[in-house]
Amino acid sequence: MTSFLVTGAVGILTGLPGEAARAAGDIRVEAGTITELGDLAARPGERIVDASGCVVTPGLVNTHHHLFQSVLKAVPAGMNEPLAPWLRLVPYSYWHLIDDEALRVAARIGLAELMLSGATTVADHHYFYSDRFDYDPSAVLFEEAERLGIRFALLRGGATKARRFDGTDMVPLPTESFSAMTAAVERDVARFHDPAPGAMRRVVFAPTTPTYSLHPHELVEAARFARSLGIRLHSHLSEDTGYAAFTLAEYGARPVEWLAGHEWLGDDVWFAHLVDLSEREIALLAETGTGMAHCPQANARLGSGIAPAPELAARGGAVSLAVDGAAANEAADMASALFAAFSLHRAAKGAKAVRTEEIMRWATAGGAQVLGLPAIGTIAVGKQADLALFDMSNPRYLGQHDAVLGPVISGGQAQIRASFVAGKEIVVDGRIPGLDLGELGAAATRVVARIKQRAKKGGALAA
Numbered sequence: 154m155t156s157f158l159v160t161g162a163v164g165i166l167t168g169l170p171g172e173a174a175r176a177a178g179d180i181r182v183e184a185g186t187i188t189e190l191g192d193l194a195a196r197p198g199e200r201i202v203d204a205s206g207c208v209v210t211p212g213l214v215n216t217h218h219h220l221f222q223s224v225l226k227a228v229p230a231g232m233n234e235p236l237a238p239w240l241r242l243v244p245y246s247y248w249h250l251i252d253d254e255a256l257r258v259a260a261r262i263g264l265a266e267l268m269l270s271g272a273t274t275v276a277d278h279h280y281f282y283s284d285r286f287d288y289d290p291s292a293v294l295f296e297e298a299e300r301l302g303i304r305f306a307l308l309r310g311g312a313t314k315a316r317r318f319d320g321t322d323m324v325p326l327p328t329e330s331f332s333a334m335t336a337a338v339e340r341d342v343a344r345f346h347d348p349a350p351g352a353m354r355r356v357v358f359a360p361t362t363p364t365y366s367l368h369p370h371e372l373v374e375a376a377r378f379a380r381s382l383g384i385r386l387h388s389h390l391s392e393d394t395g396y397a398a399f400t401l402a403e404y405g406a407r408p409v410e411w412l413a414g415h416e417w418l419g420d421d422v423w424f425a426h427l428v429d430l431s432e433r434e435i436a437l438l439a440e441t442g443t444g445m446a447h448c449p450q451a452n453a454r455l456g457s458g459i460a461p462a463p464e465l466a467a468r469g470g471a472v473s474l475a476v477d478g479a480a481a482n483e484a485a486d487m488a489s490a491l492f493a494a495f496s497l498h499r500a501a502k503g504a505k506a507v508r509t510e511e512i513m514r515w516a517t518a519g520g521a522q523v524l525g526l527p528a529i530g531t532i533a534v535g536k537q538a539d540l541a542l543f544d545m546s547n548p549r550y551l552g553q554h555d556a557v558l559g560p561v562i563s564g565g566q567a568q569i570r571a572s573f574v575a576g577k578e579i580v581v582d583g584r585i586p587g588l589d590l591g592e593l594g595a596a597a598t599r600v601v602a603r604i605k606q607r608a609k610k611g612g613a614l615a616a
């Protein structure tokens with residue numbers, strides 16, 4: 154049932170720029186593709202999707218996440234710490250406690266949270282691969298995504314060198330040789346990667362950070378390796394001022410400039426965060442088409458600052474929206490991310506800092522652009538029908554003169570009446586078919602209790 158007519162919407166945000174950002178009327182979907190837009194009459198026997206009282210948007214695209222962190226929320230030791238000590242006290246202290254069930258439950262929590270906020274595509278940066286595990290993290294993540302029907306990109310992380318702050322009181326971070334890492338990526342590409350413009354599955358090469366996780370001589374090789382496989386490159390960069398301090402001290406250049414010399418910029422690369430950028434770095438990113446996964450809420454939670462996303466977008470750069478891992482953003486849903494982007498840039502730079510339609514574009518077309526999925530991200534004829542229906546019947550939306558802006562400007566928990574991936578319904582009447590939230594809650598309680606108990610026995614650090 155991937156053919157239907159979406160009718161009665163309050164309005165449509167298309168994800169397109171300028172005047173085309175809004176549309177009105179109906180959307181015809183045939184065999185999972187948008188075939189007509191406008192004032193359309195139902196054909197005999199055509200399935201009707203009732204969008205009355207709803208704003209329809211492209212399915213939202215989250216371009217940077219760490220699903221394993223969905224069972225590491227609100228860890229007390231990390232609640233009031235900035236990035237580096239938070240990394241040490243939370244993900245890097247708990248990574249070895251994530252067993253098969255913990256990763257599955259975490260993925261399910263995170264994906265469900267995202268789907269119920271309008272997401273239809275998720276890119277997950279997973280960076281703990283170790284012989285300690287008796288399971289295959291890549292396979293677990295793809296299985297959980299497939300089970301829920303969401304598009305999924307695995308950003309295969311990892312490190313060839315451990316970070317400097319690893320102490321002897323921690324289980325050492327897993328590292329791989331460069332050849333073992335690239336061999337593992339090749340295997341994941343062979344098993345899971347689809348290069349099609351509307352792929353359901355993608356693999357991206359994503360060493361955890363270029364600065365801290367790879368030896369400098371491996372950077373060019375890493376970039377060439379990814380391009381030789383026809384896959385994209387991703388990493389964390391300049392999440393706070395510590396990155397620039399490190400590369401200036403070690404290599405005499407700011408991070409983006411330094412990476413420019415190592416073939417790490419281009420329209421097949423995007424970085425998470427990019428909070429701390431010089432004017433020159435913003436220009437370099439824009440000129441090369443290198444993308445940003447803007448994570449306003451996680452950056453706020455860790456006190457890292459506010460990324461110059463509007464400035465990059467104003468230069469024609471590729472900006473996408475992301476939530477980042479839930480251990481540093483306990484509201485890891487796309488509705489919160491939209492509202493955070495809307496409010497934080499205005500708080501910092503005034504009411505003209507960013508327009509509502511532009512934020513929706515980052516969360517949709519921008520995401521499709523950085524992931525290299527041109528078949529999705531906008532509501533336009535010929536695109537795949539990845540759609541989200543935001544129900545506007547909640548009191549928080551009532552009384553709005555321009556109701557189409559509600560999904561961005563009102564914040565709070567989104568009410569997704571339905572969402573579709575290539576015309577296939579993945580949220581139905583506000584629920585995810587086949588997912589029992591009661592069972593998921595019980596599993597979360599069980600997994601968190603087990604992690605806490607194992608952490609107490611040794612392994613995780615106190616504040």
Ligand SMILES: [Zn+2]
Pocket residue numbers: 217218219278389425477478
């Ligand atoms: Zn991250």
